Amino acid sequence: MKYELQPAMPPPSNLIGVVGWLRKNLFNGPFNSVATIVVGFFLISFMVPVIQWIFIDSDWVGDSRDACNSGGACWVFIISRLDQFLYGFYPEAELWRLQLAFILLIGSIVWLVMPQTPKKGLVAVWLLVIYPVVAFFLLYGNSFGLIQVETHLWGGLSLTLVLAVVGIVASLPLGIVLALGRQSEMPIVRSVCVIFIEIWRGVPLITVLFMASVMLPLFFPEGMSFDKLLRALIGITLFQSAYMAEVIRGGLQAIPKGQYEAADALGLGYWQKMILIIMPQALKLMIPGIVNTFIALFKDTSLVLIIGLFDLLAIGQAANQDPKWIGYSTESYLFVALMFWVFCFSMSRYSQQLERKLHTGHGNRA
């Protein structure tokens, strides 16, 4: 006698395939069905003209506004100014320096991000310590036979990146020091750190930038003037380090007291305790908060346009004022938004990957 299972019947046709997916996800009950139809209607009636405007009716080739006559987006405007959007007013003959610095930066970051590359420690040291010096001489010049490119010629995406990278790289260590200082038991150190953090957190970034560009020069001795970009950089770094300190303090407080006590019981000194026991656990917890601050900082850099620095957004706005291209501001704003989104989204994805990788089952998150 054979016992053989009957072959399973295929599921009803309205539960599988496209129809099944639609039923399960979009038309699951009368309320959801109505919602799907209403939302779908608005989505289609909104998306169709937008896509038509961006892709189908748009103009891509040409070199003047005469090329834009099909009624859609005029990407000719962006393409003809692409160099300016990316590099600002950097002299054309020296562009290789900017590009080299950019390739080095991207290369090192990719090296660090890829899971299987070796010697990550060395690359990190290069990126955080040596690269900034190299990049400074590449971009600014005035030594090693490179001609000087003054900072008022810097602009566009490269200026945004300079502001963001310097802000990020400099504010993290400063923030760690401030956060530790705030938790210190030494009253002077603690109060200095608390005052610093509270003052910088208590003023808006726009005020800081205005102080740096309008008030500060008046305090300098007659005739001496600081570079405007440098003033903005210092302002942004100090401002961000205060925020970073608070994020890090949050992480430090999330570490169970037992960890501190265990480290003390092992006879570790303060720095050993912090570097070997507390920080590795705390920094892991803080990743979402830190990356959140970085993303906010990246977007905040566009505030420098109010002090006359041509970051990506300001370059877009200046382009809108060109009498030859008047009337295409939508295109330039869309392009700028896309660039910001690409950078912020990649930062966010990387942080999620990092969280998964470093997740070791500790901490208070399952």
Add this chain to the structure above:
Amino acid sequence: MKKTLISAATLMVAMTGTAMAGTLETVKERGAVQCGVTSGVPGFSVPDDKGNWKGLDVDLCRAVAAAVLGDASKVKFVPLNAKERFTALVSGEVDVLSRVTTWTQTRDTQLGINFAGVNYYDGQGFLVKNELGLKSVKELDGATVCVQSGTTTELNMADYFRAEGISYTPVVFDTNDQAAQAFDSGRCDSFTTDLSQAAGLRTRMQDPSAVGALPEVISKEPLGPVVRQGDDTWFNIVKWSHNAMLNAEELGITSANVDKMKAESTNPNVKRLVGLDGPKGKGMDLADDWAYQIVKQVGNYGEAYERNVGKGSPLGLDRGLNALWNQGGLQYAPPMR
């Protein structure tokens, strides 16, 4: 990172000269005129797609560079916003401020700065849709008016309407751009701004021909270059660079015919302007042919006007008040002798 910042700081402090050593010497030593401009006002100062600055205000800076250094391209443009412009000038970050700045008593007397002339006579006006059939600002009673916030434009309008006893509702926006777009989309009955700006903004509207300006000009906005107070040589150089451009137009000298005029003209006024006769560069420590260099490299005032804001530009403004005095305008330069 700190190391970089410190080395950057020392380098940048070292590279800036002293402002009080006399602006002319500083400029000659540096080899470039530092000129404060806007970060983008069509026709006055705006970077083109190659990153070259273009505009009427920009041409004035180039003229100063041509006069002082003999090369109109030796200008370093520093974009400034409206709030930081005077600080930047007074602290020595720029040598000339040529940034659509209205000459007013307070600014001239209290900020430690001097206005070196007027390179554009502007005024505030009102744009309306032609279909309303309005003939005068006085008919705007009860109207809503789009305006940029925090500017003299807003105050001028309040003054004018109060004096005329007209009631109105201001609708304020952060930028002129937004105000113009709101007017275009029908949020307001009228839009007020300086007429030079209105022309540029009008070209972007859906149907520029359906929008017209009312005849009244309710304010005086003389725009001109500004220098630090207390350096009269530099003040004179900027003032006479502008005057040379005006005089060149009056004498019919253009960048195209200046060489011919220099070689052939027997008119004593022309000879004085091109530096063959008369005061030349004496008293300003300039080369004898300083005015010739301006006309040769930048052009006369009329050329600069037409190229940047006039009929040869997308703005297409009439000369109006900015015509020469002998053609019904206000541009009048003292003689060069």
